Amino acid sequence: MSRFLPISYATRNLGRSRSRLALAVGGALLVSLLAMAGAGFAIGMDRALRASGLPGNVVLLGAGSEESVERSEISPANAGVIAASIPGIAVLDGRPLASPEVNVALTVVARDLPSAATSGERTGLVRGITPEAFLVHPQVRLVSGRAPEAGSGEVILGASAARGAGLDPAALARTLHDDGTGGPEVLVDTRTFRVVGTFNAPGTVMDGEAWMPLNDALVLTQRDTISAVIVTLEPGTSPSDVTDFAQRRIDLELSAIPEPAYYASQSAFYRPVRIMVLASAALVAAGALLGGLNTMYAAFASRIRELAMLQVLGFARRAVVASLLQESVISSLSGALVAVAVALFALDGIAIRFSMGTFGIRIDETVVAIGLAAGLVVGIAGCIMPAIRCLRLPLPAALKSD
């Protein structure tokens, strides 16, 4: 006979002990939430770096500095040579899409913050740019004010960079006028700059940057070299054309890396940190699972006689296991669903400033699937072994048990 117990048997059993139900739901909630927090951080960091690189862009930086654009130094004259010499660079309104840039970590802090908050702890990434930067980085959208003008001591801030500097990006966007007036002053390094605009570049590292005119950045940092030139290629042009150029012109001491590959290497750099975060979350989840198993063993052990009775009534062992599985999975998935809701409302989009960058915790469909899968694993693993142990007893012995 292959009869299965009705699902109502499982659901009604759930209400027999409220404390046990709360423990099962709470345990699954904890495991799912930890799994999502860990995965959300790892995926958020990885995606922020990967989304920062566009497939049609190539980064030209100093040979030997491939691991970090902040370390790179090349002659500003190279930007012109690159724009003129490399075939296949996209052109807009007669201007080649080649953006010379300076990338440097400096203090960026609102000038009117209390002195304790301006003690040099608010480090941000500053990018010196030309107007071409907006063309090669289309992820960046100016949301208020205007672009900064060279020689005027002006800067624009990404939303995360504004927060990092001690400013509220929403309030900043409201107070800024289209002509760039109304913005506060910020201290960048030792100099005062006026904020004339804010930009969004959601999900990319640029959201955590302050942008200023290239020449202002060179003067501020007392350097006569730029960090890199980013070029956008015509559709159909292979990045290898740029790589070949860099290898041919050894006098320029350049290295060319497709932008996605550059940011993939940055993501790989952080891999040990991500592994550590995931391992910690997995360990805490494993601890919670072991505690949950203990409870489930005790819960099922107290029902041995009831489970034996079901078999006497003609239900096969697999039918009993299926019913226990339903009970366990319903409670654990309930916990996982609550965890998903908590993660979506409380964790999604949280910006974490780490190591000169800002990364957002992302609770997307992959992370939600991981959370639900973790809850499902808790439900199945927490039920199968205790169920098998209880059903292993011969029927007469099980019926006589306490």
Add this chain to the structure above:
Amino acid sequence: MNSLLRSVPITWKNLSRRTLRTTLTVAGIAVATFLFSFVESMRDGVRRATEAGAAETRLVVYRKNRFCPFTSKLPQSYERTIQDVPGVKSAVPVKIVVNNCRASLDVVTFRGVPDEGFMEDHLQGATLRSGSLADWKLRSDAVIVGSALADRRRLRAGDRFDAAGVRTLVAGVFESLDAQDQNVAYAHLGFLQETAQRGGTGGIVTQFNVEVTDPARLEEVAAAIDERLAHDQFPTTTRPESAFVARAARDVIALVRFAGIVGWASLAAVFALIANAIALAVRDRVRDHAILQTLGWTGMDIAWMVVLEAGMLGAAGGAIGALAAYGAIAFAKLNFTTEGVSIGVTSSATVTGIGILLATALGAVAGLAPAWTASRREIVQGFRTA
């Protein structure tokens, strides 16, 4: 005393009778204690690197408002200016090249130091695992590598080592207790300056390591150095080395601070696990306790037995977890590096001991409530409940 000791064999039998429950509980406690010990080792590393000792004599002179070796550029000629500041014993120009300024666990740091004198003094407290200082002096591109970096990159004396755009030859590997040394490759200053300048003339360094004559005058000398260079083209910020590390590694410190919450949450998990397991055990043994009371055991004896069981679970799980963490940390040789500054995570007997003691104590405390319940139950009520 006798009544306390007679509980031990019964408690042991109780634990071994329920192998599965005991195993699951001990495993859970071990996992939580592992995490706690790991996090505490990280915090220990931060403490050691950033806490100033009374005898601290070293200052670090860095370019003002710069936060990464790529951007801190000071003329080597400042060496004489710094030497002239009253209270300065010595000033060593250091060029630092890292493959990335950001924080991670696999950062390569080259430190360019003067050819003569510095390494002899610096390696006095260290031991050379392989190679020799003479080999380092013979070649301009030679490096002496700290043990953690050497192990991570599988380097031995005689190997070629290319990283951060710098091509070197490993002249030796040394062991040091200082986290800053474990994770660096010491190169010749001139070689690193030329490499960083891509064939230029060099003459630029990242920082000066300054020794002062009197530890009590550390802050005074630091202020004097900054004052003397304040109106120069490259103004400086001078800090005691521990403060310099604390500022550079602030991201790592923030990460470790957050991890501290995980550590304390792990201890809460230990408490919950033991409390749950003991509550289940006491519920199962109501009749056993009633029988023991019939045989003359007092309520206190029963309570002691329950607390002992909880403590034994905590001790066993704590010992497994803390010792596993000790072994894992010793094996992994983790070093967080950011802006050329390292924070080492090293295993320590103290942290291991604290982990075991806390797990045991928490176990005993977690057993108090069930013990109280068990000790208060009447014999008749115990038999009826069963």
